[in-house]
Amino acid sequence: MPELPEVETVRRSLARHIAGREIMAVRVFLPRLVKWPESDLFCARLTGRTIREIDRTGKYLRLRLDDAAEFIVHLKMTGELMFSADGSSEGMGFVRAEVRFRDGAALFFGDARTLGALYALRPEELPRLASMMAMGPEPLTEAFCPAYLYEIARGHRAKLKSFLLNQKYIGGLGNIYADEALFRARLRPGRPASSLSRAETERLHEAINEVIREGIDDGGTTIRNYRDGEGHVGLHQDKLRVYQRTGAPCPVCGTPIKRVVIGGRGTHYCPKCQK
DNA sequence: AGCACTTCCTGATAGC
DNA sequence: TGCTATCAGGAAGTGC
Numbered sequence: 089m090p091e092l093p094e095v096e097t098v099r100r101s102l103a104r105h106i107a108g109r110e111i112m113a114v115r116v117f118l119p120r121l122v123k124w125p126e127s128d129l130f131c132a133r134l135t136g137r138t139i140r141e142i143d144r145t146g147k148y149l150r151l152r153l154d155d156a157a158e159f160i161v162h163l164k165m166t167g168e169l170m171f172s173a174d175g176s177s178e179g180m181g182f183v184r185a186e187v188r189f190r191d192g193a194a195l196f197f198g199d200a201r202t203l204g205a206l207y208a209l210r211p212e213e214l215p216r217l218a219s220m221m222a223m224g225p226e227p228l229t230e231a232f233c234p235a236y237l238y239e240i241a242r243g244h245r246a247k248l249k250s251f252l253l254n255q256k257y258i259g260g261l262g263n264i265y266a267d268e269a270l271f272r273a274r275l276r277p278g279r280p281a282s283s284l285s286r287a288e289t290e291r292l293h294e295a296i297n298e299v300i301r302e303g304i305d306d307g308g309t310t311i312r313n314y315r316d317g318e319g320h321v322g323l324h325q326d327k328l329r330v331y332q333r334t335g336a337p338c339p340v341c342g343t344p345i346k347r348v349v350i351g352g353r354g355t356h357y358c359p360k361c362q363k
Numbered sequence: 364a365g366c367a368c369t370t371c372c373t374g375a376t377a378g379c
Numbered sequence: 380t381g382c383t384a385t386c387a388g389g390a391a392g393t394g395c
Contacts, residue, residue: 089387089388089389090389091389147389162389162390163389164372164388164389164390165372165387165388165389166372166373166374166387182373182374200372200373200374200375201371201372201373201374201387201388202371202372202373203371203372203373203388203389203390205389205390218391219389219390219391244365244366245365245366246365246366246367250366250367253388253389255389255390262388262389263387263388263389311387312374312375312387313374351366351367351368352367352368352369352388353387353388353389354386354387354388
C-alpha cells in the first residue's frame with residue numbers, strides 16, 4: 089500500500105517524463121473515482137493544459153498545471169500511476185483513467201480495488217481537500233523534530249499506532265512504516281501516545297526518520313501491487329522486521345512476532361523487545 | 364474536540 | 380480442482 093516512500097518514488101519516477109508535456113485528452117472509465125469536480129468537467133479542466141511539475145503532500149501527488157490548477161491523485165491501497173512513452177497500456181491491469189499527451193505518450197491510472205481518488209482543483213478549491221491541507225509535518229523535515237513529537241504525543245491518549253497513522257499529526261506514515269518504526273523504537277503499539285517519555289519520543293523520532301529514509305532509498309515496499317511510475321517494484325519488502333511476519337522470529341531476540349488489531353489495522357510487534 | 368468504530372471496495376489468498 | 384469466506388487498509392463519516 090503506497091505510503092510516503094512509495095508515493096515519493098512514484099513522484100520521482102514520473103517527474104522527468106511528464107513535466108512539460110501537454111495534455112491532449114483525458115478519459116475516465118470509473119467516474120466515481122473522480123471526487124471533484126464532476127468527471128466530465130474534471131476531464132475538461134485537464135485537457136489542453138501543460139504539466140509544470142509534480143509535487144507531493146503526504147500521500148497526495150500534486151501535478152501542477154500551467155493555469156495554476158492542480159491534478160491531484162491519492163493512490164490509497166492499490167492505485168498506480170504509470171507513464172507510457174508510446175501510449176500503450178499493455179501489461180497494466182485495472183486501468184481506471186488515462187491522460188494522453190500531445191506527443192503520443194500517456195499516463196495511466198490503474199486501481200484494482202478502486203479506492204483511489206482523483207481531483208482537478210483550482211487554488212481557491214484546495215480547502216475541499218481538508219486532509220491534504222491539514223497535513224502534519226513530514227518525516228525528514230525540520231518541522232518534524234523530537235520536541236514537536238513529544239509535545240503532540242503528550243496531548244493524545246489514543247494508542248500509539250493510531251496516533252502515528254493520523255495524517256494531521258505526522259504526514260505520510262501508513263501501516264507498514266508505522267509498525268516498523270515502533271519496532272525500531274522498541275515501543276508497544278498499544279501504549280497511549282501520551283505515555284511516552286522524552287527519551288522515548290526521541291527514539292521514535294529517529295526510528296520514523298530511519299524507516300522512511302530507507303524506504304525511499306529502496307524505492308518503496310512491494311508486497312503485492314506496488315510499482316513506481318516506470319513499472320519498477322520496490323526493494324524494501326525483504327528488510328521488514330515485523331510487518332506481516334506474524335509468528336516469525338524477532339530479528340533481535342527470536343521471540344515470535346505477534347499480530348493484534350488496533351484501530352482496525354493489522355499491527356505487528358515483538359512482545360519481548362517492545363515495551 | 365478527541366477518539367473508537369464503521370464503511371467503502373474487489374482481487375488475492377487460505378482453507379476445505 | 381473449485382468454490383467460498385476472509386483479508387488487506389487510507390480516509391471520510393458517524394456517534395458518543
